[in-house]
Amino acid sequence: MSNLSPKRGPETRARLLEVAEQSVLAKGFAATSIDELIAAVGITKSGFFYHFKGKGELAEALLQRYIDNEEELLDELFRRGDELHEDPLHGFLVGMKMFAEMMLDLPEGHPGCLVASYCYQENLFSKDIRALNKEAVLGWRARFRTRFDLIAARHPPKIDVDLDALADMVSVLVDGGIIVSKVVHDKRVLPQQIMLLRDYVRVIFLGT
Template sequence: MPRDGTITRKAIMDAAQGLILETGYSAASVDAVIGRAGITKGAFFYHFKSKAELALALVQRDAEADAAHLQNVLDRAEALSRDPLQQLLICIGLYEEETAKLTAPYPGCLYASFIYESQLFDDATMQVVREVFSHWTARIGAKLEAVLRLYPPRLPVELRTLAEMSLALAEGAFILSKVQRDASPLAAQWRHYRNYLELLFSPQLPSPSGDSATEAKRDKLDVAVPAQ
């Protein structure tokens, strides 16, 4: 059977990520990664020149996967509705639905692990982490901006921090899940965020401005909301 280097590389990365989430980056030694992956030291250094190079590869892999997943969720939401508020609520609801299926506490967040030990990483690695957070904030922020054009909020809001709230919520829920040894905080926090956005922007509540022009703009949208 031919040797497939991609299988070994993935085994190394999966072993390293598991160890980092369990013990932290500094405690996840190369020898520990080699032991968990079941490979030789030569195989490790064939794929990665150093632990730092492995760290960069790990965060790049997660960044690409998370960006693709967010795009998929947004695409699904946009296919279900043309209304920006419904798209946003569906998007958050899909994350809630996904995390509600967890049967064990979420293992943690690689980005958070790297941030806690940021002094151990070079700028290239930490720049990937910063870009991940910026990308998420920009995509959710763009949705919020579209919502704001049609739905005046019932309380003053700042779009960037409202978008960043979802990041703070998710990272906090990761911690709660591990501390409480319970998978439920993730879905619960997504649900609260979705409810907050609905209360903040919902057209079903009386508009504080009574703006009939805004109502007319909403009526022009052809909305297909999925059945509850």
């Protein structure tokens, strides 16, 4: 009766996605109930079904939003890194440093990766969603592979290494780092791992 207005639609939807993401990362998708979400947002069940056809559509919107946000974050990070250095290697090193610092600045540590969460509940989701997840990981691989090719052109690797595997190592370390951080309740683990990878890349292309 008070705060009803035709333009609040997208906002309510966004709040639904926000609380849903938190709940999914804490309990998993199956244990996240619609009742719980609408209670947190302050709408009724029919209100939920106005925004999403069903739980599956919520899952997809959730993942898409997460992937888009991450992509934007990475774009921004390495854009800033490259702003400071013409050399792609040093741009990468700066980007990784900023990444690590950003993760360390999160007060509660990284809240979790939806890609990883969905991966461990893959049977709950449609083919479409699983494909989306796969595309996200392959996107990271392509992004960093391109970067490493650029770096290798200027700094021939001192150590023989598969650049696709090295590119995957970014996703691997982030997802693994988040897990170990969460399990041992030490938010420093993820940034430490990012810095370890950074050092590895430096030693591969610079030799020290």
